[in-house]
Amino acid sequence: MDKIFKNSKLVPYYYLGRGAFANLGMLLNAKRKTQGDFVVVVIDHYFSGKHILPEGSIHADDLVIYADTSEEPKTTYIDALTDQVKTKNRMPVAIVGIGGGSTLDVAKAISVMLTNPGKAEQYQGWDLVKHAPVYKIGVPTIAGTGAEFTRTAVLTGKDKKLGINSDYSVFDQVILDADLLETVPKEQFIYTAMDCFVHNCESLLGRINDTMTIALAEKSTQMMKEIFLGEMDLEKLLVASSLGGLAVANSSVGICHPLSYGLSIELGLHHGFAICVAFNQLEEYYPEVATFKKILEKYEIHLPKVVSDDIAEEQLERMAVATMLNEKPLSNAFGDDWENIFTKEKIKSLLRKM
Amino acid sequence: MDKIFKNSKLVPYYYLGRGAFANLGMLLNAKRKTQGDFVVVVIDHYFSGKHILPEGSIHADDLVIYADTSEEPKTTYIDALTDQVKTKNRMPVAIVGIGGGSTLDVAKAISVMLTNPGKAEQYQGWDLVKHAPVYKIGVPTIAGTGAEFTRTAVLTGKDKKLGINSDYSVFDQVILDADLLETVPKEQFIYTAMDCFVHNCESLLGRINDTMTIALAEKSTQMMKEIFLGEMDLEKLLVASSLGGLAVANSSVGICHPLSYGLSIELGLHHGFAICVAFNQLEEYYPEVATFKKILEKYEIHLPKVVSDDIAEEQLERMAVATMLNEKPLSNAFGDDWENIFTKEKIKSLLRKM
Numbered sequence: 252m253d254k255i256f257k258n259s260k261l262v263p264y265y266y267l268g269r270g271a272f273a274n275l276g277m278l279l280n281a282k283r284k285t286q287g288d289f290v291v292v293v294i295d296h297y298f299s300g301k302h303i304l305p306e307g308s309i310h311a312d313d314l315v316i317y318a319d320t321s322e323e324p325k326t327t328y329i330d331a332l333t334d335q336v337k338t339k340n341r342m343p344v345a346i347v348g349i350g351g352g353s354t355l356d357v358a359k360a361i362s363v364m365l366t367n368p369g370k371a372e373q374y375q376g377w378d379l380v381k382h383a384p385v386y387k388i389g390v391p392t393i394a395g396t397g398a399e400f401t402r403t404a405v406l407t408g409k410d411k412k413l414g415i416n417s418d419y420s421v422f423d424q425v426i427l428d429a430d431l432l433e434t435v436p437k438e439q440f441i442y443t444a445m446d447c448f449v450h451n452c453e454s455l456l457g458r459i460n461d462t463m464t465i466a467l468a469e470k471s472t473q474m475m476k477e478i479f480l481g482e483m484d485l486e487k488l489l490v491a492s493s494l495g496g497l498a499v500a501n502s503s504v505g506i507c508h509p510l511s512y513g514l515s516i517e518l519g520l521h522h523g524f525a526i527c528v529a530f531n532q533l534e535e536y537y538p539e540v541a542t543f544k545k546i547l548e549k550y551e552i553h554l555p556k557v558v559s560d561d562i563a564e565e566q567l568e569r570m571a572v573a574t575m576l577n578e579k580p581l582s583n584a585f586g587d588d589w590e591n592i593f594t595k596e597k598i599k600s601l602l603r604k605m
Numbered sequence: 606m607d608k609i610f611k612n613s614k615l616v617p618y619y620y621l622g623r624g625a626f627a628n629l630g631m632l633l634n635a636k637r638k639t640q641g642d643f644v645v646v647v648i649d650h651y652f653s654g655k656h657i658l659p660e661g662s663i664h665a666d667d668l669v670i671y672a673d674t675s676e677e678p679k680t681t682y683i684d685a686l687t688d689q690v691k692t693k694n695r696m697p698v699a700i701v702g703i704g705g706g707s708t709l710d711v712a713k714a715i716s717v718m719l720t721n722p723g724k725a726e727q728y729q730g731w732d733l734v735k736h737a738p739v740y741k742i743g744v745p746t747i748a749g750t751g752a753e754f755t756r757t758a759v760l761t762g763k764d765k766k767l768g769i770n771s772d773y774s775v776f777d778q779v780i781l782d783a784d785l786l787e788t789v790p791k792e793q794f795i796y797t798a799m800d801c802f803v804h805n806c807e808s809l810l811g812r813i814n815d816t817m818t819i820a821l822a823e824k825s826t827q828m829m830k831e832i833f834l835g836e837m838d839l840e841k842l843l844v845a846s847s848l849g850g851l852a853v854a855n856s857s858v859g860i861c862h863p864l865s866y867g868l869s870i871e872l873g874l875h876h877g878f879a880i881c882v883a884f885n886q887l888e889e890y891y892p893e894v895a896t897f898k899k900i901l902e903k904y905e906i907h908l909p910k911v912v913s914d915d916i917a918e919e920q921l922e923r924m925a926v927a928t929m930l931n932e933k934p935l936s937n938a939f940g941d942d943w944e945n946i947f948t949k950e951k952i953k954s955l956l957r958k959m
Contacts, residue, residue, distance in 0.1 A: 261617055
């Protein structure tokens, strides 16, 4: 057997519907078996003081962590939070991530790091996790990252932004409740939704692909267009994001994500925003950039230029190098010979426009 | 919390690709831990003597059952096969179903009945299974039933055709390999594919529905049209069937399936064929019957009339009663008041045309 087949992992359970978040307590109670059993809740610091947790779902012994998502999650942050959980001297029976892609990725990474030795940076890559993680529930409060359905927890290390890609990163349970999306500020809402639109384009035009991926990415893209050029529907957006997440989980991102990582790591930009800034300059590769521009126009989003015209050559070099570290997405887009096609000079010229 | 939310179960792992069936041995070896561990393979009798099992995947101790699918699986057949497995005096470490919807349903039902007391007919209904089943793998050799992704194992009892509907009926692993579809005879191929086309229509026009179901059923239908009115693509058909299975698992069938059950139980018709005969007369309810007729025409399928013009009133009565036993699908189609809308007289008049 020469052909390599991937055993694709799906989230085994999901709730869908406005109000479905109310089931959290029931799900957690099913895991609380003996005295001292506790739950770790990782929730975006944006919700601090906002009392969004369903009444009675969290007990006195539980550990609620308000995740600082002002920056993308760093591997050192995961290590610190994992150590904090370990001070309880027993394993939690569940970890709940409530928030955007960063918060969900933090929850995923902690669930893995609690049962695997060493530091988070050792697990950045593909299928490096050896031991089964703590049971985890994902509750997205913004749509578009796909983090609720993917097998990656994207982390920023010392010199690379790279996910912990593992079946063990996949949530055991997801709750899709559009009520939680109601308060997201417009800019963040659009940037994040466009993350999904972009990774659909990258999946569809990449080499790493299969019939399922194509079907899901096509449907997700169609729904995105209906939502953003037609009528807004938050639940439909959550579903479109889920389908996009499922699609990209079995394919790969392409040209835009590596460039956005270069921007993010050097300029500290948030993922969704960096994705939009990068995608906006990629019309020569992705025809759907035209649709993307229409959406930005409709929602009156004006993307600023983030790379200064007089950027230092050393900084540009670092951004290009960070981009080129993403070999898998770039070979997905260009083939094994990608370095000869998507040269450092080409990357720099694109970055200068961003 | 007044609203009822369903925790939707997905198949946690699937392989997709021509040749992927070769992974069967590896999957089973991962389950064989101690001496005496054995596997039950339920395979459609159509494959008897055809040597389709990947080399080395089945060991001498394994139990290979060639399932008789000349009739729809009966609850008594499940009980007999379960007893046969039990003569091995230990639980199998895995059950593999290889075949069409009937064979997959037999494998699902045995996996449940091995760990739950009593007879299969006691579990026909919704969420009646109490104990976790034996690990199971589903390998469809025909596309359209959706059985590989649904939570039902449809069985014919003494007086009703009704599934064991349970999260415990869901396969733990599915292998989607279009190579296995190459030898299906044309009529059976079309009838089965149309089963998916029909349950998509029933899902989309029913009341039990959600945003995910709609998205998946829409995409499945679109793919079906591309495949059957455009270019045949067996792998795409397998994916369309999977998406349709996922959709109907979270919604319900509608008018056509109950009528087909009435036909099947009284006339012994195979499911896919009965579905086609019934759907062909339902244009007043489903506009897509027009598309269906176009597909039959393109593939030169001539549906015979199966209900005799001089059918005995008692037999027609039994068919109508069997149809009306399916309250959930009929209330999905017509609402709680379905009996006043879809009367026995109306049902009989439709059956007479079939």
